[in-house]
Amino acid sequence: MQKFIALMCALISFLIPSAQADFTHFITRDGHRLLDGATELRFAGIHAPELHRIENDAAGPCLQDPRGWGQYFQWPTADEQENWIKALTRFGHKVMRVYVLSVATPYDQDCQRETHILPPSSPDGMPVLNENAMVVYDRMIALASKHNLRLILPFIDHWKWWGGREQLAAFYGESANDFYNTDSKTYQAYLHIISTVINRKNTLTGRLYSEEKAIMAWETGNELRDSTPVFVQKTAAHIKKHAPKQLIVDGTYLKIISSSLDDPNIDIISNHFYTTNENNNPEQIEKDLKAINGKKVYLIGEYGLKDASGLEDIMHKAVHYQYQGARAAGAFIWGFRGHRHNGGFYWHKEYTGHYSYRLPGFTEGDPNEEQSVVDIVRTAQAQLQGLTAAPPLPVPEAPILREVSSHGAIAWMGAPLGKYYRIERRKKNASWKFWQRWTPWRTIGRDISDGKLVFMPQEDTLFVDSNITHGRYQYRVYASNPSGESPPSNIYEQTF
Numbered sequence: 001m002q003k004f005i006a007l008m009c010a011l012i013s014f015l016i017p018s019a020q021a022d023f024t025h026f027i028t029r030d031g032h033r034l035l036d037g038a039t040e041l042r043f044a045g046i047h048a049p050e051l052h053r054i055e056n057d058a059a060g061p062c063l064q065d066p067r068g069w070g071q072y073f074q075w076p077t078a079d080e081q082e083n084w085i086k087a088l089t090r091f092g093h094k095v096m097r098v099y100v101l102s103v104a105t106p107y108d109q110d111c112q113r114e115t116h117i118l119p120p121s122s123p124d125g126m127p128v129l130n131e132n133a134m135v136v137y138d139r140m141i142a143l144a145s146k147h148n149l150r151l152i153l154p155f156i157d158h159w160k161w162w163g164g165r166e167q168l169a170a171f172y173g174e175s176a177n178d179f180y181n182t183d184s185k186t187y188q189a190y191l192h193i194i195s196t197v198i199n200r201k202n203t204l205t206g207r208l209y210s211e212e213k214a215i216m217a218w219e220t221g222n223e224l225r226d227s228t229p230v231f232v233q234k235t236a237a238h239i240k241k242h243a244p245k246q247l248i249v250d251g252t253y254l255k256i257i258s259s260s261l262d263d264p265n266i267d268i269i270s271n272h273f274y275t276t277n278e279n280n281n282p283e284q285i286e287k288d289l290k291a292i293n294g295k296k297v298y299l300i301g302e303y304g305l306k307d308a309s310g311l312e313d314i315m316h317k318a319v320h321y322q323y324q325g326a327r328a329a330g331a332f333i334w335g336f337r338g339h340r341h342n343g344g345f346y347w348h349k350e351y352t353g354h355y356s357y358r359l360p361g362f363t364e365g366d367p368n369e370e371q372s373v374v375d376i377v378r379t380a381q382a383q384l385q386g387l388t389a390a391p392p393l394p395v396p397e398a399p400i401l402r403e404v405s406s407h408g409a410i411a412w413m414g415a416p417l418g419k420y421y422r423i424e425r426r427k428k429n430a431s432w433k434f435w436q437r438w439t440p441w442r443t444i445g446r447d448i449s450d451g452k453l454v455f456m457p458q459e460d461t462l463f464v465d466s467n468i469t470h471g472r473y474q475y476r477v478y479a480s481n482p483s484g485e486s487p488p489s490n491i492y493e494q495t496f
Helices: 001-014 078-091 129-147 165-170 174-181 185-200 229-242 258-261 283-292 308-320 362-368 370-384
Strands: 028-030 033-036 043-048 096-097 150-157 217-220 249-250 268-273 297-304 328-334 400-404 407-411 421-425 442-448 470-481 492-495
Touching: 001 165, 028 150, 043 096, 043 297, 043 308, 043 370, 078 129, 078 268, 078 370, 078 407, 096 328, 129 150, 165 174, 165 185, 174 185, 185 229, 217 229, 217 328, 229 249, 229 258, 249 297, 268 283, 283 308, 297 308, 308 328, 308 370, 328 370, 400 470, 400 492, 407 470
Parallel strands: 043 328, 096 150, 150 217, 217 249, 249 268, 268 297, 297 328
Antiparallel strands: 028 033, 400 407, 421 442, 421 470, 470 492
16 A cells, blocks of 8 residues: 555656746755755756757758858747746656756857857956846745746866857866866866856846855866866865855766765766767777766766657666666656747757757657657656656646738747647627627647757748638637646637
8 A cells, every 4th residue: 555655656656747837945966966855866968058058950050150050049038947847746756857058159249149158358368257147046046936946057068169268268277177276277267157157146046156056066067078186176065165055067068076975075977978989889888887887976967969769768778777876866868859939949950960859749750769868858757756657747838829821820929848739719790689799619720749850930830720701709728638628728819
């Protein structure tokens, strides 16, 4: 009976995130385990890097960026951020690692993009945080707290894609390698960014970031492959000084710094698996756990860009393998994209030809093995909760009907975990009595998907009502998935 009750509690917690508006405590570490209160915290998911800054691949590359690469980045809307976080948590995500703080480049204005970190106002000054960017960051944290999602937040990137160490060093006429030199101006700027961010007061919650329980951990950076023992030690001590209640991830890449295993300020050792590094295999988990030897928590912060069967092998090892009692705390498959504000999904194509994954998975994503990958994660999440199989998805909430154009094109923001949509319409008839002035609602489209893999908002439409005559119409939309149909959306009225 006790086992049955425990399994039922696990099932309920999997299906229904807590309704409380804020977490009651911080995540803590006990040796090689993460603890949520007295309960061990383990997790699996699809990595959602862009909860705070989205690259709009549909706009194509920015040719003004001479690095040979450049995207049109934008800040997500409040509706987008909440939609994405709801999709993640209702699917079963408990923790999410996002991508770094972006650093300004000389080409941002031409590429119509903003960054989180702006150049200093004087040659000897410190970088400045972009308030426009940080308000979006505030909102991400506030929504994570509202919907019970713990966050792992890395600071600066080793790479240049969003602006990283090279761009930070350029503020001071130094080289990218000076980022790791603890005597450099670049490193001092890095420490300044860390302390400024951690001590920021969230404009929505009123709390300092250091007091946000939704922030599970700060990460020294993304894939910091040239980290040195001194760099990690000084950086971790600086973070812990300003955020003593939150955990710290050593963001070193492709190696484990032995001194980090004995550093009291380091809580989590992370690694990323990619085929280009010849480590994208289950055996890497065994190697890492043996090297860590139970001294710290182990996290697979990213892995992916391979076929679904290979992803499943790694996830299975992450969930089930243990070395002297120590197991991986979590693993994230790269990478997730969510709904666009006015319909369809954002998307990203990797150099390997793989595309981003959407929830709850769509047939249009079959060439990308999307449903298989989604099912791998959902199964892992269930197993980590002590369940033998993944439970049904929650019924989706109502979508948001944005517009019905004068040509009958209907646009809506898809519901979190919505898979198909049904559209209803009614027409006003002025000759009827006042209580009969609208015809009954009639379905004009069903089993409509918003899951086109490469959705181009300037070209694609979700649905067009081509059977209209002159008059005044009202529309509403329902979302559904295998668990059921949502309530109706808001009503949109249009006169043709």
